[in-house]
Amino acid sequence: MSTTYIASLELASGAVLLSAVMTLWRRGVRSIVTMLSLQGIALAAVAMVLALHEHERALLVTGALVFVVKGLVVPTLLRRVSRLDPRSRESRPLVNVPASLVFAAVLIVLAYVVGTRITSLAPSHATHLAPLGLATVLVGYFMLVTRRRAVSKIVGLILVDNGIALVTFLLTSGVPLIVELGSSLDVLLVVVVLQFLMVSMRHHSDTDQLTEMKALHD
Amino acid sequence: MLIIAILLIPLIMTVVAASVPWRPWVGWATAASSGAFLALGVALSVATMSAPQWALHHSFRADSLSAFMVIVIGAVSLLATSFTSRTMRQEMESGATTARYARHYAVLMQVFITCMLSAVLTANLGVLWVSIEATTIATTFLVSHRRTDAAFEASWKYVILCSIGIALAFLGTVLIYYAQLHASGPVHSSSLDWTSVMSVAHHLDPNVTRLAFALLVVGYGTKVGLVPMHSWLPDAHSQAPAPVSALMSGVLLSVAFYGLLRFRAIAVAALGPVFPRALLLVVGLVSLLLATVMLIAQRDLKRMLAYSSIEHMGLLAIGAAVGSPLAIAAVLLHILGHGITKAVLFLSSGEIYHLEGSTEIDKISGLLARRPTLAGIFGFGVLSLVALPPFSLFVSELTMARAEVDAGLWWVVAISLGCLSVIFAAVTRHTRQMLMGAASVGSSSSPLSVSVALPLISALVACVALGVLAWPLQSLLTHAAQGVLP
Numbered sequence: 001m002s003t004t005y006i007a008s009l010e011l012a013s014g015a016v017l018l019s020a021v022m023t024l025w026r027r028g029v030r031s032i033v034t035m036l037s038l039q040g041i042a043l044a045a046v047a048m049v050l051a052l053h054e055h056e057r058a059l060l061v062t063g064a065l066v067f068v069v070k071g072l073v074v075p076t077l078l079r080r081v082s083r084l085d086p087r088s089r090e091s092r093p094l095v096n097v098p099a100s101l102v103f104a105a106v107l108i109v110l111a112y113v114v115g116t117r118i119t120s121l122a123p124s125h126a127t128h129l130a131p132l133g134l135a136t137v138l139v140g141y142f143m144l145v146t147r148r149r150a151v152s153k154i155v156g157l158i159l160v161d162n163g164i165a166l167v168t169f170l171l172t173s174g175v176p177l178i179v180e181l182g183s184s185l186d187v188l189l190v191v192v193v194l195q196f197l198m199v200s201m202r203h204h205s206d207t208d209q210l211t212e213m214k215a216l217h218d
Numbered sequence: 219m220l221i222i223a224i225l226l227i228p229l230i231m232t233v234v235a236a237s238v239p240w241r242p243w244v245g246w247a248t249a250a251s252s253g254a255f256l257a258l259g260v261a262l263s264v265a266t267m268s269a270p271q272w273a274l275h276h277s278f279r280a281d282s283l284s285a286f287m288v289i290v291i292g293a294v295s296l297l298a299t300s301f302t303s304r305t306m307r308q309e310m311e312s313g314a315t316t317a318r319y320a321r322h323y324a325v326l327m328q329v330f331i332t333c334m335l336s337a338v339l340t341a342n343l344g345v346l347w348v349s350i351e352a353t354t355i356a357t358t359f360l361v362s363h364r365r366t367d368a369a370f371e372a373s374w375k376y377v378i379l380c381s382i383g384i385a386l387a388f389l390g391t392v393l394i395y396y397a398q399l400h401a402s403g404p405v406h407s408s409s410l411d412w413t414s415v416m417s418v419a420h421h422l423d424p425n426v427t428r429l430a431f432a433l434l435v436v437g438y439g440t441k442v443g444l445v446p447m448h449s450w451l452p453d454a455h456s457q458a459p460a461p462v463s464a465l466m467s468g469v470l471l472s473v474a475f476y477g478l479l480r481f482r483a484i485a486v487a488a489l490g491p492v493f494p495r496a497l498l499l500v501v502g503l504v505s506l507l508l509a510t511v512m513l514i515a516q517r518d519l520k521r522m523l524a525y526s527s528i529e530h531m532g533l534l535a536i537g538a539a540v541g542s543p544l545a546i547a548a549v550l551l552h553i554l555g556h557g558i559t560k561a562v563l564f565l566s567s568g569e570i571y572h573l574e575g576s577t578e579i580d581k582i583s584g585l586l587a588r589r590p591t592l593a594g595i596f597g598f599g600v601l602s603l604v605a606l607p608p609f610s611l612f613v614s615e616l617t618m619a620r621a622e623v624d625a626g627l628w629w630v631v632a633i634s635l636g637c638l639s640v641i642f643a644a645v646t647r648h649t650r651q652m653l654m655g656a657a658s659v660g661s662s663s664s665p666l667s668v669s670v671a672l673p674l675i676s677a678l679v680a681c682v683a684l685g686v687l688a689w690p691l692q693s694l695l696t697h698a699a700q701g702v703l704p
Contacts, residue, residue: 114429118393121423122400137389144382150374157381164389171396176409179344183388186351190381193358197377200362201370216371216453218512218521 005053006125012049013129015042016166017108020139020159024100029082029151033075036155039162040070046169050126058177059169066165069184074158074191081151081195084202095146104139111135118171130170136163150198154191161187220262221273221280221339224288227255228335232328240320245303248324252299252331256292259285263694272341279341279412282698283550287338287476290554293680294468295331297561298461300673301568302327305459308572314364323363323459330356330465334473344410346477347384347391350441353470354380360462361454372450372457379450383440387477390433394484397422397430412480419487419704428493431485434478435497441474443531445504452512455524456577460568463520467527467564468557475534475553479546479702482538487704495539502535503633510637513644519567519577522648523560526603529641530556536630537618545621546699548614551691555602555610555681562677563599566592569670570652579648583655591666593653595674600649602681604642610684 019039023032047063050056095103108131115131140159143152168175175183231251235244263285265271270281280288302324309315315323330353337349354377362373395410403421440447455463478498485494509529516522530552537549569592570585571577585593602609615638622631684691 117425118396118429121397121426137385141382144378153378157378157385160382160385164385164392167389168392172392172399175344175392175395176342179342179348179410182345182348183351186348186355189352189355190377193355193377194374197358197362197370197374200365201367201374216368216375216457218452218516 005049008049009046009053009126010129012042012045013132013166013170015039016046016162017132017136017139020136020163021101021104023155023159024104024139024143025097027097030079032152032155033078033082036078036158036162037071037075039159040072040075041067043162043165043169044071046166047174050169050173054173056173059174061177062174062180065180065184069188070158070162070165073188077191077195078151078154081198084199093147093152100142100146103142107138107142108135111138122171126170126173130167133163133166133168133170136160136166139163150194150201154194154198157190157194158187219273220258220265221271221278224255224258224262225278225332225335225339227251227258228328228332232325232332235321235324235328240306240317240324242303242307244321244324245299245306248302248328249296249300251328252292252295255335256289256296259288259292262288267693267697276341276411277345278339280339281701282694283476283479283701284338286550286554286694286698287473288335290472290557291331291334291338291469293554293677294465294557294561297558297565297673297677298464298468299327300669301461301464301565304670305461305568309364309459319363319365322359326356326360327462327465330360330470334469337473338476341412342410343391343394343412343415343480346480347388350387350438350474350477351381351384353473354384354441357454357458357462357466357470361458363459363462364457366457369457372453376450376454379447380440383437383447385437386433386440387437390430390437390481393426393430393433394422394481397426397488415484416487416704419484422484422488424489427485427488431481431489431494432497434481435501438474438477438481439501439535442471442478442535443505443528444501444535445508445528445532446501448505448508448528451528452521452524455527455564456518456520460564460571463523463568464561464564467524468561471527471531472534472553472557475531475538478535479538479549482541483702483704486541491541495541498535498539499627499630502532502539503630505529505532505535506634506637510640510644513641516644516648517579519570519579519582519648519652520564521577522579522645523563523567526641526645527556527560529637530560533615533618533634536634537621540618540621540625540627541703542621542625543696543699543703544624545618546702547695548617548621550695550698551610551684551688552614552618554691555614555684558677558681559599559602559609559611562674563596563603566596566599566674569666570596579651582652584653584657585655586653587657589666591671595671595678597649597653598678599674600645602678604645605638608685609681610688611681613685613688 019035022035044067051059111134112131119127144156266282266285306320333352362369401418401421443451509525512525605611605615
């Protein structure tokens, strides 16, 4: 067990969570998208490091796929939307930024509490890092719930997805390739669908502040 | 071979619908393809009675449960797609859609159906997830088909909520995979194949499996329309075109529920019956109670049908919670009966919408005097929905109640019956208001065309036949239930 392997795995996994927390801190869509791009690259790095360590060729392919989809394609798509919409700054989050950061800390602790029950099944350097992925998932959910802008909701969804991908890599060295391919494709399509809806809604109505969409109710 | 044919038929139809401009015959061709794979589904169910069928190097696997689900998907698709041409013509006449979007509609319907078929026919639990997630993408565009503000809002909510939910289901699937990799038993397996997971299910780590199953119940429960992530359902079902609502409510919910049935078997094997039962009972009962409350004062016809779907999904969850062979067989019969009934109701509510220009219950009255055939179909559909004999939902609800009593869950029977009687009163009151009531002036009385009446009436007859003589299905149902018992 080389120390380079452990150090690089810890560094990359930590970077995934760190960039998730940074998206809570930043408000401009551009810098948030940059964070997402970094997160995608860090995630790809986790997969690559594990693949090299365990000599898994399938995981290497997955890593390359993650790099292209989550590091390049998805951020490019989001950047295009932010260019279309100059008002995409998160102006009125339901929970303000300092409080969000405190919540994030609480969520990370929670992830460790839940995570240790899972990692005790097969303790190793990789599985011990899995709570970082769970924490990323929780931060993503927090973002979804507390941010009003449509773009922020999409970012939250991507964070959740990246967090799950990190858990997958660390616990199981990746799900079978066919499942990985399918889920990456699904994520990509969901982002495309959401963008289409955002653009269509802007053509139709004045605002994409979702909390103000109250036409449908009982 | 059968499995490949079943998947290829809608796939080929997708290519056909995509490659030619919209014409009414495309709609009829999609109906014919649904009929074709329904017939193959019946053949598959005969074949699976002796042994599960495999295809494409064990990528696809069909046991009796899969074959039964193919039949459900086929029956409801046949109903829904036989309305494609009519719905598109009505919408084009009223300016709600164009030939371009009609073509999109035809293609997406086929993609949607293909995804559902691949979900029930795949051998791999990960591919099951991918297929169910893919249905979200196809149906989003179908929900927003009318391109109004409300339709966009409904589909936005739909994608966001279902993606969140289904992400949880993926995490749950990953945890099952992790538990499978480290299973303590004599057999080792490292794929998400249903058979290999089941072969080690007794040795899965309880802590990990418990968390995984909870995530799966909430995750797939979102797509099923179970509490706590059900709020997309009434919006999406009320905004989508009628045939889409029919397919979503009639089968998509049940296909997601099929995923839950599979994972329940794994969870019961790993954890014993107590935890899965408690979890499913809670979500089932709360969904049932919520639907009851929302149905009492419902003012919109399609939302009423949507909440009734939540009610029936709650009943399915309760049935699955009991989990005896009898209960699972009843759950499966309920899936079929509910699918057909709900499709009939959504399709006839589409006709009512076309006629009245509204789905608000207060604005519809005297339907029986003006459009007796349509009103009759809708009325009998409602009687089937509230589970009166001789319709099959009566038989399945009665059987579920019996299974609950056998399991000693008297209090569950009491709560369910209470809810069902309130729902019965509420739904029949809303329906009476629409069917009876004073006929408004300017009533049109052109008779319902045979191409509309025939499929709907034969579907209702099928529900009665299922209720009166369950024998053609009985052996299939019990055999299918065996597949998801640990």
